[in-house]
Amino acid sequence: MAGFAATVLQVIPALDAGGAERTTLEIARAIVEAGGRALTASRGGRLAGEIEAAGGRVVSMPVHSKNPLTIWANRARLLDLVRREGVDLVHARSRAPAWSALWAARAAGIPFVTTYHGAYRANGPLKRFYNSAMVRADLVIANSAFTAAAIRAQYDLPPGRLAVIPRGADLDHFDPAGVSPERVEALRRAWGLPARAAMFALLLPARLTPWKGHETAIAALARMVVNEPSSRDAGNQPVLQLIFAGGAQGRGDYAARLRAECEKRGVRSMVHFVGHCADMPAAYALADVVLAPSLRPEAFGRTAVEAGAMARPVIAADHGGARETVIDGETGVLVPPNDPEALADAIREIAAMPAPARARMGATARARVAEKFSTAAMCAATLEAYRALLARRAAAPAGPA
Template structure:
């Protein structure tokens, strides 16, 4: 089988990570895995897994560029003998759909988010993600969203949750020197006398960093023994938002309690350094990969009570779920996590690890995706 995946860029993110995981599975099964993208920091990893990057301007939403990309992709399909085009984002999905229509390639999509659409034109634009021969939803939450907004696709939906690399996200696999090296790079004392809270997400408003700082400010005013909170995520192109966060840190006197540490390339070590993880997104996550990764690393998670997080975090068992966008509710959960004994937090972490390992794994994602590929290859495009 020759697979061609479409993803705008290969920077950090769940869709990008899944692109690489599926490429790895196809190569391991004896196929070829092409990825059409503008590239990014994950290019070398793709190559190491046996994937092949084809650089095209597929991040562009310019209609003329999208149309021209369709012709470029169609030529690649013919020259390389591509069997399946798998689109993971809207603009390249339009190009891929038109390319499939000009060739014998099958066309499938993965619906990676809710793709908010308030106008008829935007809803039409979004609908391309539901027009694959099979439409992969990365959570039951997303599957329900597709059924509601694109009922015509209901019989083509296949739910494949995102997976966690359980070999990498395993406390036993993370050597102490890796953690110590990362802590030194971030200027963090480790082992730490303070509880460490890790917030693993790119710096963007909907992820909830703003609300987290407000919650920490409330706890600081109460005189609570504060956790050291690490905001670990890419801020590229969002300098204004980073500046807003720095202003909030100063406003609430959190200079000694919060660090903005930037993009992290060793997330297992980051979770090993932490005691709890925060994923309080204001808008619903399609799945919540970082919450699952934290759970696999035996770390309790405080997540927002909506979207895919409801499938990943079990309140009272593996962590906490709080009202989205409510700093007071978030502060209450952080207060409880900080105040409980290390033994109780460890017990929650153990339950989280067991749940994630039995429900969500990269191997399960890869196997299920290959089954979908087999399904379409045995049908007419």
């Protein structure tokens, strides 16, 4: 991806955990590696240091605010940054900062790009207008075909203005061969889990929020315990362990509700709330199966591709982006959303597989991610889109891109 001598400003509310935030880091790294300059305007967060370490620069700015006055003030802040740093292209990744970035890019006469990291709902004309900042760009990127269809259902975009560039997994970072047994064992001990051979580990990596399906997973586990007492009492059978890897992010009441639900259903000792995990490759390596039982459709669902890259089968809700990233029966299992019994059946199905069959499913998953959903492919497609916009702008400097 060499030969990209441009300065790109990405604008995102914060740089904590999440798919949009991780993509911002990955694109910043790709820009720098290709020879360009990568700026990010954001409130900041845990990924800011990683962007700086990759050679990018993070500029603190209140672009997370939805206050109309702050959004308007951010327009001037961004325009000043664009002019001061010689920015060639602005890329916004969320609605509120997209308005500020749109005005700044138009005032500076440079291309403006947006990425839909989710399929926004529009309940009424005011919300639809608020969302429309994302489609006023010279190029609108959708992170999946599902997201692109949702955009087309609401807005009439001219041909060529909408591109599908799926999110990707870093195949070097998420590589089973690169995760040592010591890393996995250290994580197991830190999380207080049974010995590896004595458990069948179910990993649900997601922040603690109701729509991610944690309650569905608890209900499925409870059904398995009632129907199969060996799920609770090890004996010669591995004990089911359900791991929630994700922070509460201010939703302490919901976390407490989940714990109470575990107590009520008699599975509290089998469910582990481990919080944010800094070593997700090791977490996936520790798991036997990865769960993605979201109640609402995931716009893309990076869990499925990261788990697949780590050669782990995924059980996902059968809607949204999961239909693109999981092949039912080949790389994992798709189940009806919010159906604990179906989820329990899928867990039983994969748990009953001989280890070689489960390994083949995992290997198929990794091969599919390598073919269709790698970070390298996502970054290459994004930089190529930047190049095309900049070339069009250079050819017609007085007109819109």
